[in-house]
Every structure is written in structure tokens, then in C-alpha cells.
Amino acid sequence: MNPLLSVVSQFKIEGKPFFAEPYGHGHINRTYLVKCQTEKGEIKYILQQINHNVFKNVKNLMENIVAVTNQIVKKMTDFGEDTTEALKVIKTKEGKAFLQDKGESYKLLNSGNYPGFNCIKGDDGHFYRLYNFIKSGISIETKATAKQFRSSALGFAKFQKYLDGFDASVLHESIPNFHNTVIRFKNFEKAICEDVANRAKDVKDDIEKYKSRKKYANRVVDLLESGKIPTRVTHNDTKLNNVLINLETLDPIAVIDLDTVMPGSLLYDFGDSIRSGATTGAEDEKDLSKVNFSIELFEAYVDGFMSQLANRLTDKEIELLAFSAILMTYECGLRFLTDHLQNDIYFRVHRENHNIDRARTQMKLVEDMEKVLPTMNEIVYKYKKLYSK
Ligand code: ADP
Ligand code: GN1
Ligand code: MG
Numbered sequence: 001m002n003p004l005l006s007v008v009s010q011f012k013i014e015g016k017p018f019f020a021e022p023y024g025h026g027h028i029n030r031t032y033l034v035k036c037q038t039e040k041g042e043i044k045y046i047l048q049q050i051n052h053n054v055f056k057n058v059k060n061l062m063e064n065i066v067a068v069t070n071q072i073v074k075k076m077t078d079f080g081e082d083t084t085e086a087l088k089v090i091k092t093k094e095g096k097a098f099l100q101d102k103g104e105s106y107k108l109l110n111s112g113n114y115p116g117f118n119c120i121k122g123d124d125g126h127f128y129r130l131y132n133f134i135k136s137g138i139s140i141e142t143k144a145t146a147k148q149f150r151s152s153a154l155g156f157a158k159f160q161k162y163l164d165g166f167d168a169s170v171l172h173e174s175i176p177n178f179h180n181t182v183i184r185f186k187n188f189e190k191a192i193c194e195d196v197a198n199r200a201k202d203v204k205d206d207i208e209k210y211k212s213r214k215k216y217a218n219r220v221v222d223l224l225e226s227g228k229i230p231t232r233v234t235h236n237d238t239k240l241n242n243v244l245i246n247l248e249t250l251d252p253i254a255v256i257d258l259d260t261v262m263p264g265s266l267l268y269d270f271g272d273s274i275r276s277g278a279t280t281g282a283e284d285e286k287d288l289s290k291v292n293f294s295i296e297l298f299e300a301y302v303d304g305f306m307s308q309l310a311n312r313l314t315d316k317e318i319e320l321l322a323f324s325a326i327l328m329t330y331e332c333g334l335r336f337l338t339d340h341l342q343n344d345i346y347f348r349v350h351r352e353n354h355n356i357d358r359a360r361t362q363m364k365l366v367e368d369m370e371k372v373l374p375t376m377n378e379i380v381y382k383y384k385k386l387y388s389k
Contacts (some may be wrong), residue, residue: 155252
């Protein structure tokens with residue numbers, strides 16, 4: 001029997017589980033679609049093996065996620081919205097938000113011999129959580145249309161509104177300094193020096209391109225630290241496939257992947273969405289001629305974002321919005337390159353040189369955006385004016 005079926009049976013599910021297969025394209029956790037048979041028909045769930053190499057304190061992580069999902073359901077209820085498709089944590093039969101499995105399933109999966117299930121190796125067991133399966137929206141992995149991308153902006157802007165007034169002090173910092181680009185740059189320099197996989201010699205041009213843009217690293221960090229831009233509770237991982245969109249109605253159904261909800265800057269959320277969505281190619285495309293920054297998609301996102309948030313953003317945030325797209329793309333590329341140098345220990349890779357391919361697409365987008373930054377700024381101000389009351 002598939003060992004994950006006995007894992008999922010330990011949660012408060014409806015019916016009898018009969019199917020569990022890898023699902024989605026996340027880089028961090030291991031995500032599985034689970035199906036259960038009930039008298040009324042099939043019910044789907046999302047089971048996730050939490051990456052505890054990345055999230056060291058799973059208890060704190062899950063406290064955050066329970067607090068944030070509860071807040072969203074509460075706000076949706078206040079706004080008179082239907083909460084059926086909101087993301088909800090399904091507790092274990094013991095009433096816990098996650099399961100630490102050290103039993104037979106763990107032994108089998110941790111052995112690495114179970115075909116098709118690439119589990120996270122660990123000595124203290126595997127950590128699982130269960131969510132309701134959100135069925136009326138899907139993740140767009142790449143090449144959204146302008147209308148779809150505008151919807152993703154509405155989804156993330158709505159998310160920001162749900163978190164308005166949320167007490168940030170209840171949140172643990174799930175990954176300290178997650179978007180501290182200055183520290184990310186230092187880690188990059190350290191990885192070059194250590195060169196544990198002897199890869200630096202083959203990626204000298206890439207290293208130079210990233211080094212030459214060091215000046216970007218401190219711009220937002222310094223402003224946040226000095227209080228010149230506000231610290232808000234933000235998602236921090238607003239990539240295109242982390243918002244589920246109904247492709248028929250174009251409604252943004254739910255924002256998912258809440259592991260990194262922490263105090264941060266709205267610039268991070270805006271910038272990361274542009275990084276991942278305003279592009280004509282996949283994040284890991286090898287042929288860089290297919291990877292171009294799309295000003296049309298950028299405009300569609302700005303339109304959606306500003307339609308909801310124009311009046312909440314400060315002047316300084318508006319001033320830095322277009323730049324934040326360059327910054328977040330640079331930072332993500334820096335992380336991919338660092339991981340390549342460190343022998344692929346953080347992001348899940350599916351082929352040789354996967355992280356260097358990713359670092360190159362990000363640099364291509366940075367170069368494209370640098371050329372059109374004034375136009376990007378014009379677009380920001382055009383929609384700011386349009387939607388300001
Ligand atoms: P990771 O942290 O690894 O990116 P995610 O939480 O983003 O993990 O999940 C990976 C993918 O699984 C998502 O991009 C999405 O396609 C799908 N997914 C995750 N949660 C749900 C859900 N509750 N309902 C439907 N699909 C989901
Ligand atoms: C990871 O988990 P996922 O795949 O949605 C990463 C993001 C990166 C992104 C790049 C916790 O996002 O920070 O921007 O990959 N998440 C974490 O695709 O590190
Ligand atoms: Mg994800």
C-alpha cells in the first residue's frame with residue numbers, strides 16, 4: 001500500500017483514502033494530491049511534506065499558518081464572501097496542525113527506495129500537513145495572459161486587504177532575513193569563496209553579472225530599517241503559481257503557500273509577482289532568446305494592483321515599485337546562483353545545472369528591465385493617478 005495513505009488517515013478526513021500522487025511544481029515542499037472515497041463521491045485533499053531543512057521550527061511555522069488562514073476566513077466572512085474555497089488547515093485526529101511521522105511510512109519513504117516519492121531526508125521523522133483541495137482555481141506556471149495576470153494581482157492585493165489590521169506580533173519569523181538582499185549577497189560571496197562543488201570556474205560570467213549589481217542590494221533594506229517605507233505583514237513568495245485563478249471567470253480564488261507570511265515590505269510582494277509572471281519564458285528556460293520581460297504583462301499587473309491598493313501605498317513605495325521588480329528578480333537569481341555554487345542544497349532541482357539555468361533567466365530579465373525602467377515608472381504613475389481618489 002502507498003505509505004502516504006496511512007499518513008493521511010491520521011488526519012480528520014472524510015472517507016477512505018485510496019490515491020496519493022505528487023502534485024504541483026513548488027520548489028520547497030513535497031506536495032501530494034490525495035483522493036478519498038466517501039458515500040457521496042470523491043473528496044480531494046492536498047497533503048504536504050514540509051521541508052524541515054528550510055523550515056527548522058515546524059511548530060512555529062504551523063502556528064503562523066493557522067493564524068493567517070483563520071484571519072483570512074474571518075475577514076472574508078466580515079466582507080460577506082463565500083469561504084468554501086479558502087485555504088484551511090485540516091487538523092490531525094489528535095487535534096494538531098501537523099503530523100510528525102516516525103512510523104513505518106517514514107522508514108519506507110526515508111529509505112529512498114519508494115519509487116516516485118522523493119522525500120525529504122531527515123532523522124527526526126517527516127512532517128506533514130493537510131489542506132482542503134481548492135478546486136475552482138488553478139496555478140498558472142508560466143505565460144499567463146494579460147487578463148490572467150491582472151487577476152493574479154487582484155488576488156495578491158485582496159490578500160493584503162485580508163491581512164490589514166492583523167497583529168504581526170503573533171507571527172514567528174519562519175525564515176529570518178528572507179528578503180534581506182544584503183545578507184543574500186554576503187551568502188553569495190561566501191559561496192564563491194568556499195566553492196564546495198568546484199563550480200565557480202564554470203560560471204565566472206554569471207558571477208560577474210551578479211557582483212556588478214551589488215548596489216541594488218541595500219536600497220529597500222535600508223529604507224525599511226530606517227522606517228522610510230512601512231513594514232507590513234506580507235506574503236513574501238508571491239510567485240504566479242502561488243495564487244489559484246479560475247480560468248473561466250478570471251476570479252482569483254485563493255492565495256496559497258503561506259509559509260513565508262511575515263513582516264516585510266509590499267515591494268517584495270509586488271516585485272516577486274513581476275519577476276515570476278511578467279516574462280515570456282519559464283523560470284528555468286535554457287534558451288534565453290525565449291525569455292523576455294513583457295511590459296504588457298507588467299502593465300496588466302500594475303493595473304490590477306493599483307485598482308485595489310493605490311490609496312494605501314505611500315509615495316516612497318510608489319517611487320520604488322518598478323525598481324522592486326528588478327530587485328526581487330536580482331535577489332532570486334542571486335539565490336539560485338548561490339545554491340548552484342553550494343551544490344543545490346536549497347531549491348529542488350530536477351536536472352543538472354538546473355539552478356544555473358534559473359539564475360540566467362533571472363539575470364536576462366534584470367537586464368531587460370534595466371533598459372525600460374523609465375517606462376515601467378511611467379506605467380506605475382499612470383495607474384496611480386487613475387485609481388487615486
Ligand atoms: P511549495 O512551497 O513547494 O511551493 P505550495 O504550497 O506552493 O508548495 O504547493 C505546490 C503547488 O501545489 C502549488 O503551486 C499549487 O499548484 C498546488 N497546491 C498547493 N496547495 C493547494 C490547495 N490547497 N489546493 C489546490 N492546489 C494546491
Ligand atoms: C520558492 O516555494 P515556491 O516554489 O513557491 C522560494 C521563493 C522563490 C521561488 C523561486 C520558501 O518558492 O522564495 O522566489 O522558489 N520559496 C522559499 O521560484 O524559499
Ligand atoms: Mg509554491
